[in-house]
Amino acid sequence: MENVRELFQVMTKRFGLLNKNCCSIGGTEISLVQSHILYEIDRLKEPSMQQVADSLAMDITTFSRQIQTLVKMNLVKKTPYPEDRRIYILSLTPEGKYVASKIDAEMNQYLNEVFSHMSEFEKESVLRSIKLLNDCMAKSSVCCKPLF
């Protein structure tokens, strides 16, 4: 059988390129990491700084600075958490939501284009496979720690 890692490497590289291409929305130009951060904030509901940083497996100090940038760009809002004043809750501003949704739409459009090269049956099979894979990676003890 062919090299399993090779298959994954090719796939994730291509998907990474897709992601990279999706980072300029109208006037705003954001980096790949910033795109990931927006995505994560949107996905987790009312997360703290620490939570998002953990989920992205990012160093908290780097993350802190990225958030400062995103706040300055008016894409992210930091709200003090009354119950525990050490904590800040992150959320997307309307502009941030707009950018995130635009990126999401573009990504899904690209993915649809990719799936247009296969049958509906194949598409279902591929999606089922990826879901299964994600579940198994979540179960794995050895890797993929960050909670996601």
Place this chain on the structure above:
Amino acid sequence: MENVRELFQVMTKRFGLLNKNCCSIGGTEISLVQSHILYEIDRLKEPSMQQVADSLAMDITTFSRQIQTLVKMNLVKKTPYPEDRRIYILSLTPEGKYVASKIDAEMNQYLNEVFSHMSEFEKESVLRSIKLLNDCMAKSSVCCKPLF
């Protein structure tokens, strides 16, 4: 149906983490990009600088400097190409080969652990799906340009 992008995002993030974990081999500690470069040089046979940079969708100037570092670390060799003296051919030194193979082994071991959580049938299905996906991404006009 659930969000297709979400599935991909989760999967590639986890695989990315795996990759990140696999970058320290014995004494040598290399970055994720450097690991990708070694992988790519090994995969393409006797590639030029430009070829590898293209394949990784990396800026050639950044790439050039990364190669300088890897040459200093004695992991990569640059050989002038007699037929066209503008070109340098890249190859792995024995030490580079060792590091690359160690990383490869570790990655495959991790992946095997992940696959151990599914049946043989499921594993086959997942691998077939990823292969199909790679083919379709290669066909896609809209993205994933870099040749790979």
Place this chain on the structure above:
DNA sequence: ATTAATATTTGCATTCTGCAAATAAATTTA
């Protein structure tokens, strides 16, 4: 009331990045 733990920020030094320009060699054009 101290001490320890947690969340976040800043200082600093290193590395990464990518555009513009330089260099060098090959190819095309006139």
Place this chain on the structure above:
DNA sequence: TAAATTTATTTGCAGAATGCAAATATTAAT
């Protein structure tokens, strides 16, 4: 063949990203 164009690679530079150590502020534990 000489000049102009293209291609491969390297350097200058300046900005961005990274991560460790230390600082700060707050909460939890003793």
